[in-house]
Amino acid sequence: MQASIHERSPTPDRPGKRPRLEKEGESIGADSLGASHLDSIDIENALTVTASAQQKPKQSKKKTRKIKHVAIEPYSSDDVLYHDIIALLKKERKEPEDEWDSPVPIGTEIELTVSELSSTGDSLSILPAPYRPWTVAVPFALPGERIRARVFRHARLVSYADLVGVESPSDELRDMSLVKCQYFGKCAGCQYQMMSYEDQLKFKKKVVDKAYENFSELLPELVPSALPTIASPKNYGYRTKITPHFDVPPKRRKTGENADKPWDVRIGFGEKGRRAVLDIEECPIATEVLNEALGPIREDVKRRFDTYKKGATLLLRDSLVRPKPDEVEAGSEAMESLTEGFEKHVCITDYHALIRERVGDFLFEYPAGSFFQNNNSVLEPLTAYVREAVLATETLPTHLVDAYCGSGLFSITLSPHFSRVAGVEISKESIEYAKHNAKLNKIPEDKCTFHAGKAEAIFDSVKDFPAAQTVIVVDPPRKGCDLAFLNQLISFGPAAVVYVSCNVHTQARDVGIILKETENKYKLESLRGFDLFPQTAHVESVAILRKL
Ligand SMILES: C[S@@+](CC[C@H](N)C(=O)[O-])C[C@H]1O[C@@H](n2cnc3c(N)ncnc32)[C@H](O)[C@@H]1O
Numbered sequence: 073m074q075a076s077i078h079e080r081s082p083t084p085d086r087p088g089k090r091p092r093l094e095k096e097g098e099s100i101g102a103d104s105l106g107a108s109h110l111d112s113i114d115i116e117n118a119l120t121v122t123a124s125a126q127q128k129p130k131q132s133k134k135k136t137r138k139i140k141h142v143a144i145e146p147y148s149s150d151d152v153l154y155h156d157i158i159a160l161l162k163k164e165r166k167e168p169e170d171e172w173d174s175p176v177p178i179g180t181e182i183e184l185t186v187s188e189l190s191s192t193g194d195s196l197s198i199l200p201a202p203y204r205p206w207t208v209a210v211p212f213a214l215p216g217e218r219i220r221a222r223v224f225r226h227a228r229l230v231s232y233a234d235l236v237g238v239e240s241p242s243d244e245l246r247d248m249s250l251v252k253c254q255y256f257g258k259c260a261g262c263q264y265q266m267m268s269y270e271d272q273l274k275f276k277k278k279v280v281d282k283a284y285e286n287f288s289e290l291l292p293e294l295v296p297s298a299l300p301t302i303a304s305p306k307n308y309g310y311r312t313k314i315t316p317h318f319d320v321p322p323k324r325r326k327t328g329e330n331a332d333k334p335w336d337v338r339i340g341f342g343e344k345g346r347r348a349v350l351d352i353e354e355c356p357i358a359t360e361v362l363n364e365a366l367g368p369i370r371e372d373v374k375r376r377f378d379t380y381k382k383g384a385t386l387l388l389r390d391s392l393v394r395p396k397p398d399e400v401e402a403g404s405e406a407m408e409s410l411t412e413g414f415e416k417h418v419c420i421t422d423y424h425a426l427i428r429e430r431v432g433d434f435l436f437e438y439p440a441g442s443f444f445q446n447n448n449s450v451l452e453p454l455t456a457y458v459r460e461a462v463l464a465t466e467t468l469p470t471h472l473v474d475a476y477c478g479s480g481l482f483s484i485t486l487s488p489h490f491s492r493v494a495g496v497e498i499s500k501e502s503i504e505y506a507k508h509n510a511k512l513n514k515i516p517e518d519k520c521t522f523h524a525g526k527a528e529a530i531f532d533s534v535k536d537f538p539a540a541q542t543v544i545v546v547d548p549p550r551k552g553c554d555l556a557f558l559n560q561l562i563s564f565g566p567a568a569v570v571y572v573s574c575n576v577h578t579q580a581r582d583v584g585i586i587l588k589e590t591e592n593k594y595k596l597e598s599l600r601g602f603d604l605f606p607q608t609a610h611v612e613s614v615a616i617l618r619k620l
Pocket residue numbers: 443444445475476477478479480481482496497498499502525526527528547548549554574
């Protein structure tokens with residue numbers, strides 16, 4: 073379908089207008105998956121052609137400015153998007169062109185046909201002729217749709233634009249009756265509520281496949297196609313932790329301007345494409361107890377708003393009610409009888425209070441402010457998948473190394489199948505709780521050991537582990553593994569590596585390093601996405617590597 077372009081004057085100044093444009097490579101809002109904002113247009117209404125679309129297009133007076141060349145940080149969402157763009161423009165770009173010179177000015181309103189969903193969750197469209205090959209990233213739009221969008225910033229080979237309207241929605245992919253959140257289309261948190269859950273899972277499989285194509289530097293024949301994404305048992309009401317925040321306007325506080333008027337208190341999440349907080353009264357992807365608690369917590373902040381000198385982040389975390397510490401001893405039978413069948417959930421707001429979760433038959437406790445996976449409903453399938461993968465060999469492994477172990481999720485859930493388990497984690501507090509959790513689950517002290525330190529330090533403590541019977545589970549933060557760790561892992565030479573990651577792009581890089589550095593002594597046996605974050609563009613990826 074031939075796309076047409078309507079160019080408009082830049083949006084005039086208006087209350088709440090977009091603040092300064094961010095520097096290149098810097099993302100805005102709570103979400104770093106590109107940037108966009110749906111102005112005052114509700115996404116449901118955006119499905120009908122608005123009057124402004126039929127007005128005579130005006131040429132923007134703003135000159136196209138050359139964008140400053142700023143290095144894109146490798147494996148950042150800008151880099152991931154850039155790789156998608158290069159693949160998309162492959163056919164269009166006959167000669168190398170200036171990648172930093174946008175052909176459309178800021179403020180231009182364009183009509184586009186969406187080519188694809190990028191790995192970052194924004195849609196990507198190619199500017200139609202006579203423009204030279206250039207893309208436009210627009211949120212909340214789907215492949216095949218004809219949309220109108222207003223450009224608000226440029227980056228390398230891409231202009232970011234707000235979705236102004238969907239002229240012809242995708243019959244195949246868009247179903248607005250599925251949207252459960254009144255803030256969808258404005259909040260930076262969710263990208264996919266208008267799609268069926270099956271389609272979300274299919275897109276996430278593509279993200280895993282593309283990540284290995286673009287970032288592993290492996291020959292295609294060494295990379296299996298990703299297996300279908302495993303669904304989250306809950307796709308709404310699953311988030312066990314939310315962190316709404318609020319700002320206190322500094323200028324007003326300084327000058328006392330409007331001091332007699334009530335505060336405009338906004339407590340919520342980042343607004344898509346703005347450095348602003350969107351006032352949020354409920355979040356349908358969060359669990360029920362968190363939503364029940366959110367109202368009173370918001371009221372309390374509003375009541376005391378005068379007392380805040382600066383903004384703050386609130387913590388709401390779902391926890392099972394735990395027995396009082398003086399009632400029972402950790403690991404005792406009394407503790408078990410108190411907790412068995414007693415699954416009342418509460419909302420915890422104190423960063424230092426203990427959270428209690430159940431994963432299958434195991435109990436976990438950890439301080440509310442520390443790391444734990446945020447979707448409890450998918451943790452049993454995830455840990456079961458890892459368990460089945462490590463045990464799917466003729467010679468059963470006997471030893472497990474859990475690198476980046478947090479408070480012991482994989483060590484503890486996999487421990488019944490190993491004679492020795494060693495976990496390593498940089499946070500001393502998490503290690504303390506990994507030890508506590510081993511005790512809570514009655515795992516003998518000499519079976520599971522936990523070490524506080526950098527992941528690579530573990531190899532000094534597992535010199536007596538037989539490499540041929542050892543499996544290493546690796547679950548690093550978004551930036552992936554340090555080279556020091558990968559080098560040690562390679563020299564140790566475990567029987568299998570299970571690499572779990574919330575950033576499939578750094579995972580692809582690290583898996584590529586392991587395969588290349590060992591000259592293919594390992595086989596990338598399988599790749600599979602797990603949906604820990606339904607309604608969003610994020611995917612958790614599990615790669616299984618087996619020594620040949
Ligand atoms: C994605 S979390 C995984 C935690 C755990 N596997 C779980 O699922 O609960 C990554 C963990 O790596 C830890 N970490 C970050 N850098 C590290 C490093 N260089 N060495 C060891 N642990 C590190 C963080 O503190 C965090 O607990």
